[in-house]
Amino acid sequence: MSSSIGQFGSHPVLRYAPRDAVPPPPLEWHFSRLGGKLSGLYSITTSCIDAPFCRAQRLAAVDDDVCSRCYAASALLTYRANARESMERNRRKLNEAQFEPPKKWPSMTALRLLSHGDFSSARELKALYRLAQSAPPGLPIAMWTKNLSAVRDYCDPPPKRLEMIYSSPKIGVEAALPFRFSRTFTVYTAADAIPEGVFRCRDRCAECLECYLPSGAKRVGVVLHR
Numbered sequence: 001m002s003s004s005i006g007q008f009g010s011h012p013v014l015r016y017a018p019r020d021a022v023p024p025p026p027l028e029w030h031f032s033r034l035g036g037k038l039s040g041l042y043s044i045t046t047s048c049i050d051a052p053f054c055r056a057q058r059l060a061a062v063d064d065d066v067c068s069r070c071y072a073a074s075a076l077l078t079y080r081a082n083a084r085e086s087m088e089r090n091r092r093k094l095n096e097a098q099f100e101p102p103k104k105w106p107s108m109t110a111l112r113l114l115s116h117g118d119f120s121s122a123r124e125l126k127a128l129y130r131l132a133q134s135a136p137p138g139l140p141i142a143m144w145t146k147n148l149s150a151v152r153d154y155c156d157p158p159p160k161r162l163e164m165i166y167s168s169p170k171i172g173v174e175a176a177l178p179f180r181f182s183r184t185f186t187v188y189t190a191a192d193a194i195p196e197g198v199f200r201c202r203d204r205c206a207e208c209l210e211c212y213l214p215s216g217a218k219r220v221g222v223v224l225h226r
Contacts, residue, residue, distance in 0.1 A: 027093050029102040030086035032115065040109040040206030044102075044131060046094070046117030046124075047087035048072045053120035053147055064171050066187050067146075071225060072116040080116075087116060094124040101134035109206040111135060113143035113162075120147070122154055132162040140212035144185060148178055163212055171224065174198065183211065183218045194221040 032043040048054035048070060061068040076084045093100075113132065119125050125147075132141050142163040145151065151164065157180055158164050168175040168186040172193060175184050188194050199217035202208045210216040 026100070027089055027096070029093055030090050031102075031106055032083060032087070033106075034112070034115060037201075037203040038112065038115070038205050041112055042106055042108040043112040043115035044090055045087055045113070045115045046091040046119065047076055047084045048117040049076050049084055050088045051091060051117040051120050053118045057118075057146065064173075065169055066167065066171055067169070069171070069187075069224065076116060083116075091117070091120075091124070094119065094127040095121070096127075099127055099130050101131065105136055105139075108139070110140040110142070110209060110212045113141065114145060118145055118147055119150070122150060125150055125154055126156070129156065129159055129162065132159045135161075140209055142182075142212045151180055152178065163214065163216070165211060165220075174219065174221075177218060182214070183216065183220055185211070185220045185222065187224050188221050189224050191223050194223075 029044060032045055034041045034043055046054075048058075054067075054073075057065075057067040058070060058073065076087075113128055119128060128143060132143070135141055140163075141161060142165055143158075144165045144167050146167050146169055148166060151158075163182045164180060165183055165185050166175060166178050166181045168184055171187050172189060174186045174195070177184055186198070191200065194200050198219045198221040199210060201220060201222035202210075203222075205211070211220060
């Protein structure tokens with residue numbers, strides 16, 4: 001047995017813990033089955049309501065920032081509220097000292113990392129890279145992020161099989177393609193606002209896979225869903 005000393009009034013109390021106490025079960029990865037234009041895809045994601053980077057982005061957002069129109073926050077506060085806890089569990093998994101890949105992968109067309117939240121630290125980024133490396137061979141994988149400085153400053157490059165997509169922070173303003181990223185993804189207010197030469201999102205990701213393959217367009221635009 002192990003013991004610890006607590007306090008009851010002015011008297012110390014010796015507490016005993018059984019030697020064979022069972023530790024809590026390990027956390028498991030949660031795969032989100034996506035719908036709408038993302039039907040056929042799965043995601044391993046954090047929750048934008050709870051991820052520190054996302055919270056800071058939303059607090060600082062102004063009207064022309066994509067984060068001020070966050071569809072993921074709206075979903076997690078309403079019809080997908082029951083998924084929030086599982087997504088926050090993924091963030092805790094990303095921060096575990098020892099990385100453990102998923103024990104079982106569902107059948108899917110492609111994997112999206114960070115569909116409803118972003119990463120917040122170098123440790124989380126490293127774990128996301130390892131997740132991509134541990135995925136079944138041949139599975140297309142892409143990761144959207146606005147955390148540009150963390151990717152740029154992290155010492156290791158992303159795995160070659162991972163398509164890194166920089167989500168332009170401003171609505172209607174295409175960001176320059178950053179170092180270590182595969183393409184940019186920019187939100188526009190209307191279809192006719194998407195510049196010539198920018199691939200327009202077809203809203204059928206499983207059929208298109210433009211964002212998930214190395215051969216895909218380097219500049220992608222999507223119309224804001226109101």
